[in-house]
Amino acid sequence: MEKLEQVRRQIVVVFFAAVFLLGMFLAKDYGMPWDETTEFGIFAANIKEYARVLEGEDSTFVRWADEKDYPYISEYIEKDHGQSAYYPCTPWFIKYGYADDMRSLSHAWHRYTFFVTFLGLLSLYAIIKLLLKDWKYGIVGVLMYWLSPRMFADGFYNNKDMVFASLLLMVAALGIYFIETRKIRYAVLLGIAAGFAANTRVIGFWVLGLVGLLYLVVLTAQKQWNRSNFLKGVLIVVVFAVTFFLITPACWPSIVGYFQYVISQSMDFVRWEGSLLYQGQMFGNSFRTLPWHYVPVLIFLTSPLIFLMLMVAGHVLTAGKFLRFREILNGCEKYYLLLMAIVWPVLIYTMIGDPVIYNGWRHLYFVYGPFVVFGARALQVLMHADSKWIRRTAACAVGGQMLYLVVIMAIWHPNQFGYYNLLAGGNVEKRYELDYWDTAAASCIRHLVDKVNPTEPIVIGAYDGYSYAGLPWGAMVLPKEYQDKLIILPEDTYLTADYLFVDTTYREITEKRYEMQLGGYEPFDYDSWGDEYYSEDFLDNRLWVVYKRKGLE
Template sequence: MPASASATSGSRVPTSLRRWMVGGFFGLLVLLGLGLYRNYGVGWDEQIDRLNGIINAKYVAMQLAPELAKRQPTFAAIPNLYGSQDTDHGVFYQLPLVVLEKVARVEDSRDVYFLRHLVVWLTCVAGTWVVYRLGAWRFGSWRWGLLTAVLLVLSPRMFAESFYNYKDPVFMGFFALGIYTLVRWLRKPTWQRALSHALATGAAIDVRTMGVLLVPLTLGFAVVELWQRPDVRRPLLLSGLLYLPLTAAVVVLGWPYLWENPVGHFLEVFQSFSRYRTDMLTVYLGQEISVRELPWHYVPVWLFVTTPVLYSVLFVLGLVGVYWAARRPFAWLSTTWGRLDLLLVTWCLGPVVAIIVLNSVIYDGWRHLYFIYPAFLLLAVRALHTLWYAWRSATSSAGLVAGWLGLGLFVASLATVAYRMVQDHPYQNMYFSLPGATAGRLFERDYWALSGREGVEWILAHDTAPQVAVGTDARSRLVLHNAQLLLPPAERARLRMVPPEQATYFLTTYRWHPGPYPAYGKPLYERQVNGVTILSIFRLR
């Protein structure tokens, strides 16, 4: 069914009702975040990301108001920008968060990270709105766009990480915005739309270097548009002349590390992006392997085992649908929807193929490629869109029955995912489409170590001593440090983080030690999510 037919059917809904439904959906997401943002722990990288923002804030202050900056009480304790190990990470998002802390006058770590979690969620809601707009554009109907947004929200791992992962879900939203502004510019090339696309591209690059992929996507699909639409060649070329210089200006302006040597420092950053500073082991298919020696199937397997089965099946059907439509490539590319489908496939599969071919280092599942997920869902909804209209046009009783069975299966699958998300809260990041026991044996568990917060709170709630000594694995000390950041000040003062040989309690989240601890005996407390143990507490003395 062509998208125009879908648009026609969608127009029967009054505009006011459509606004209420779409506004109500996103309003509910905001309210949901307000109710849940205090429930999540501090993730592994949160302190590092915040420090990177603080370091850059110091640098900016020294450039703009050096005397005022030097009078700040914490000035001397903040490292300098040059020499910091995270200069290859842009701060377009982290820097405003640091400024927000000052404006909101939050100083205690508990208030700081709760504020940041709320802002990250609201940012991801905005990214979900962008995905909604892309879906509405592709399928010619706000209802199909809203369905795409619903699937994104009902993606358990994305949902959880939208509260504490400042990098990947946030970047996903910025990258989706870059795709959205690209589509708008290609459809109607004006200098205003070229400017908005340059702003979106520059912002995405300044959030994560991977945003640079928007540049070849833009240039490549601009060439396709020039080929297929002679009527827009002049405005597309003229407005396109603004894109690269404006993008470069935005990238430099939004990334303080580039200010003194834009070209040299960006090339340095790009080179560091292609390699990983240190080696690290990860659990994959039941074995601990180096992140530098990952097999080619690492990303596809992780993607499918952490995504609801229904979405994966629909995605494959969507790819088959695109392949079937592209059998006559010239006729296919002559249509707006054919070119948009090609963009979606390139957006989704291009980075995965690049990772496989270049043997790039990734870890913690496929989180570095979360930015392809909106394209994954849009291709899945494409299949659903085709099946829906095939059912609507069916005349045989067998076709009608099959349609009702398919609809029932779809609704039941969504309900099952939603139920799992409620049951697993606040550990939706532990979602697997496999049985829990199998997933726990084959893959990394709580690699964000969020369960450390629950462990520390449980210990302090059950031990009333003025000082409570807690230890963990040598490489996991950050787990305890992150956990205590969300404790009330009085409870924080009671916690003593010590080596295991001096501890009363031993806490593990199995981050660097996936095996059991037989020497410590039976756990005093454990936390399981769908049959996977992610936290154990042992009493040592």
């Protein structure tokens, strides 16, 4: 038995080591989203606040930040966007930021983003292993999460939604382990993790509150109220409050003012006034609000189908157990209730409360980890069925789904964010958003240069400003030998380019905005200007199209 346990541990260690090394290796392949430099600025605004307190306003960092026009976070409109999870990146940020080496900074940023995602994977494994009492389903659950193409890609560069999703999993795991063991180390770690989660997204307060509520209910139901358990609960609150205050310099001038601002922005994000492409129609705050089904439909269209079916089955199975009320607080059922309470009120609110949501369901990525837990539970039930046919079918379906995902993600790497399942149907680029953040611009430029193999620099440009925004950032993260083969024209001189780039999402958005008389760019006849030369794809979904000017040799 001891030897089997040792083998199990070795398998788990090797598995996570392989995931970690692969992620660190792949991180450099992802392009720079067009708002990444804004995120750098928010991060710098936080560090600038610490530099002023620790070294004074004449410190090197403050002077450098002033030169870059980075404000103090407490005076910044973006103070509701916490960056505390990235504080360990400060040495790299200073090293590459002072040198204006955006390529190295972006690569380091992406590797660190994956590191936080990796911590979320470890937390997901810990949750599933405890609830299902079987390490193998923990591994399967991690694969379900990481091999979901949207989660995989965003886990390298989405420094808000994926980071919060990982922090939520950490809080959930530490909360569950604390309630189970009552160990002080879990109480301290829970308070710290919750502080970082709340700094990243205000909903972190909700998550810790639910964990605390469950703790109180368990103590009451099990008649375990005593001085020790009470003080452990107080310890969590104190550690959380101290952690949050120390890592949130935006709240230092006025805690009340800070929360008023954060809550108001969470309820009505007035700083964004953009356009969304959904089911072939245009939506926006000022002209057409999103329908209630926007988030659930996109979750269904962008999640692997077999995983999705397991998640739904897991919810049904768990809800059936809840009907027997006495079972809710027995064993692990209370933790499934906790996970449901974390995600479903927020999901329902997004459907009926009309909050500002854009670029798909990324703001709700934190629900996916809990959903995977329910999926793993359903799979365990199927694998313990009396029927051998059911067991084999379940194993083949999940294994086949994972193999398929590995193959397509390898072939179309690094464009996994463009994944839609079969439910989406064909011609996705005309009906749904694909590369909203211009992330695939880098790989598109790289592949074009490889295809042309020029001896002299090629001249590239874009007609619309949204596509154009991806070109300098995309080129910036490429190796110097690629950058030296490019000349990027100013936006208004696109007609003289050798190759014209267009992000298909923004082609649809700009054309529809013009049709609806919302302003913006007039439709451009790309086929008259040139011939389609290359497209950057994921499966049949075209993310970017490159046109070659007619007459160009």
